[in-house]
Amino acid sequence: MNELYAVAAIAERDLMKFLRDRSRLIGTFVLPFLLMGLLGGTLQLNLGRATGFNFIGFTFTGVLGMTIFQSTAAGMAWLAEDRFNDFAQEMFVSPVSRYSIVFGKILGESLVALAQAAPLVLFAIVLRVSLSPEQIALMLPVAVISCLLERSARGQPDLSVPDPAAVFPGGGLQPDRHPAVVLGNPVADLPHAVRG
Amino acid sequence: MSQPDPAAVEVRDLVKRYRKAKVNAVDGISLRVEAGEFFALLGPNGAGKTTTISILTTTLAPTSGSIWICGHDLAREASAVRRQVGIIFQNPSLDMNLSGEENVRLHAILYGLYPYRPAFRLMPAAYRAQVRDLASVLGMESEMFRPVKKLSGGMQRKLEIIRGLMHRPKVLFLDEPTRGLDVASRRSLWAYLREVREQYSVTMLLTTHYLEEAEQADRLCILNHGRIVAMGSPGEVTARPGDEYLELDSTDRDRLRRELTGMNLQFEEDGIFTVRLDKRSAHEVIRSLEVPLSKLRTRQPSLEDAYLRILADE
Numbered sequence: 001m002n003e004l005y006a007v008a009a010i011a012e013r014d015l016m017k018f019l020r021d022r023s024r025l026i027g028t029f030v031l032p033f034l035l036m037g038l039l040g041g042t043l044q045l046n047l048g049r050a051t052g053f054n055f056i057g058f059t060f061t062g063v064l065g066m067t068i069f070q071s072t073a074a075g076m077a078w079l080a081e082d083r084f085n086d087f088a089q090e091m092f093v094s095p096v097s098r099y100s101i102v103f104g105k106i107l108g109e110s111l112v113a114l115a116q117a118a119p120l121v122l123f124a125i126v127l128r129v130s131l132s133p134e135q136i137a138l139m140l141p142v143a144v145i146s147c148l149l150e151r152s153a154r155g156q157p158d159l160s161v162p163d164p165a166a167v168f169p170g171g172g173l174q175p176d177r178h179p180a181v182v183l184g185n186p187v188a189d190l191p192h193a194v195r196g
Numbered sequence: 197m198s199q200p201d202p203a204a205v206e207v208r209d210l211v212k213r214y215r216k217a218k219v220n221a222v223d224g225i226s227l228r229v230e231a232g233e234f235f236a237l238l239g240p241n242g243a244g245k246t247t248t249i250s251i252l253t254t255t256l257a258p259t260s261g262s263i264w265i266c267g268h269d270l271a272r273e274a275s276a277v278r279r280q281v282g283i284i285f286q287n288p289s290l291d292m293n294l295s296g297e298e299n300v301r302l303h304a305i306l307y308g309l310y311p312y313r314p315a316f317r318l319m320p321a322a323y324r325a326q327v328r329d330l331a332s333v334l335g336m337e338s339e340m341f342r343p344v345k346k347l348s349g350g351m352q353r354k355l356e357i358i359r360g361l362m363h364r365p366k367v368l369f370l371d372e373p374t375r376g377l378d379v380a381s382r383r384s385l386w387a388y389l390r391e392v393r394e395q396y397s398v399t400m401l402l403t404t405h406y407l408e409e410a411e412q413a414d415r416l417c418i419l420n421h422g423r424i425v426a427m428g429s430p431g432e433v434t435a436r437p438g439d440e441y442l443e444l445d446s447t448d449r450d451r452l453r454r455e456l457t458g459m460n461l462q463f464e465e466d467g468i469f470t471v472r473l474d475k476r477s478a479h480e481v482i483r484s485l486e487v488p489l490s491k492l493r494t495r496q497p498s499l500e501d502a503y504l505r506i507l508a509d510e
Contacts, residue, residue, distance in 0.1 A: 013298075016298070017293045020294075089255060089289050090289045093281070095275045096308075
């Protein structure tokens with residue numbers, strides 16, 4: 001039971017940390033507006049009518065995938081890199097199992113990712129992007145999978161900077177990849193998997 | 197026949213070599229710290245102090261060697277070891293985004309002291325009473341619920357110590373606990389640590405660069421290049437026959453300097469001339485000097501003198 005308590009406490013800490021970080025909260029609201037509203041909106045106005053393609057919906061899924069992935073993967077990378085520094089040490093010298101620390105972190109970062117995705121979803125609803133409850137529910141497993149892809153994320157130069165490949169992945173505008181291939185290059189491929 | 201109490205910390209032939217390193221960061225050290233003892237690890241930067249303490253606190257794996265903490269084998273019973281020790285890290289390990297109470301709560305839950313509840317008021321009454329007691333001891337009743345980043349450096353350190361003692365550890369590791377603190381905060385922290393030691397009879401293992409802090413220890417150990425170069429009580433480490441100092445001054449300093457140099461004596465000039473006797477007697481040196489002296493006194497080596505001499509001899 002103690003291990004479950006530890007998992008819950010670690011997860012809660014991550015969520016509290018996010019909710020108290022004013023700059024991250026502002027970014028959570030501003031970034032979707034910039035990427036979806038301005039970029040997706042501009043593309044829709046200029047190309048959408050001519051091609052008959054819904055660029056706002058397309059941008060939304062990319063930004064959503066990127067938000068969830070970056071948040072969770074960066075959190076897990078932090079855990080791996082900072083185990084000798086600062087706060088992470090406190091957890092690693094406690095008698096709690098290493099698995100509980102990792103599970104707590106996965107749960108916490110997934111909750112943070114969902115909290116970050118919430119304004120994006122609300123914004124998408126305002127822009128009338130069609131979204132089913134199943135698609136929204138899919139965000140949780142995607143967040144968990146993103147945590148498990150932390151090793152790949154550590155190879156990325158800077159997770160705080162939005163990756164254009166995540167918003168507009170290469171290989172054309174159409175989704176063409178299966179979720180099973182996201183292990184290849186998750187930052188670029190995860191949004192495809194989400195779309196798929 | 198009863199078994200003797202196990203040592204608080206026992207280390208045998210500990211070696212740590214980092215990946216791709218050409219030399220050992222810790223090179224075969226062995227030491228024993230008795231229960232209730234205050235033990236200090238000293239040494240220059242890179243001597244292996246923090247590596248040693250990281251291994252003893254289970255955050256770093258040794259390359260070879262054996263370690264027992266309160267009778268538990270660190271290699272096989274890491275979790276039991278973690279229950280026995282408290283750690284005050286070199287860098288503050290509080291979560292700055294949380295309040296003091298939230299930091300304490302997380303620690304209490306990680307150590308299995310109380311069940312998880314998402315808010316202070318939902319925690320068991322025993323926890324709430326303990327937190328109020330701790331806040332009272334620290335004199336931070338009102339600050340306990342404010343974000344840690346708004347507390348002074350000294351207060352943060354005290355909070356870390358309180359947190360580290362919540363699970364009643366038998367051994368408290370202090371890795372440069374006063375680094376970055378001003379003199380007043382440092383003194384206040386040490387006064388508090390003395391109280392802690394008396395109250396909890398806890399074994400303390402300290403690493404520090406401040407020799408006046410190490411002088412308070414029951415025993416100390418000087419590390420250099422990952423090896424033990426001296427170990428004993430501060431008095432034992434400091435005292436070495438014939439290693440006294442002579443403090444001299446003269447109105448004719450040039451002549452005094454020439455005469456000391458002519459006698460092949462090591463000396464330093466810092467307002468007065470401090471001459472290392474190096475197994476000569478003070479009487480012999482004074483008798484050889486012809487220059488009239490304006491100041492003259494002998495001095496026993498301080499821990500700082502001994503420390504510098506030991507490192508220089510290395």
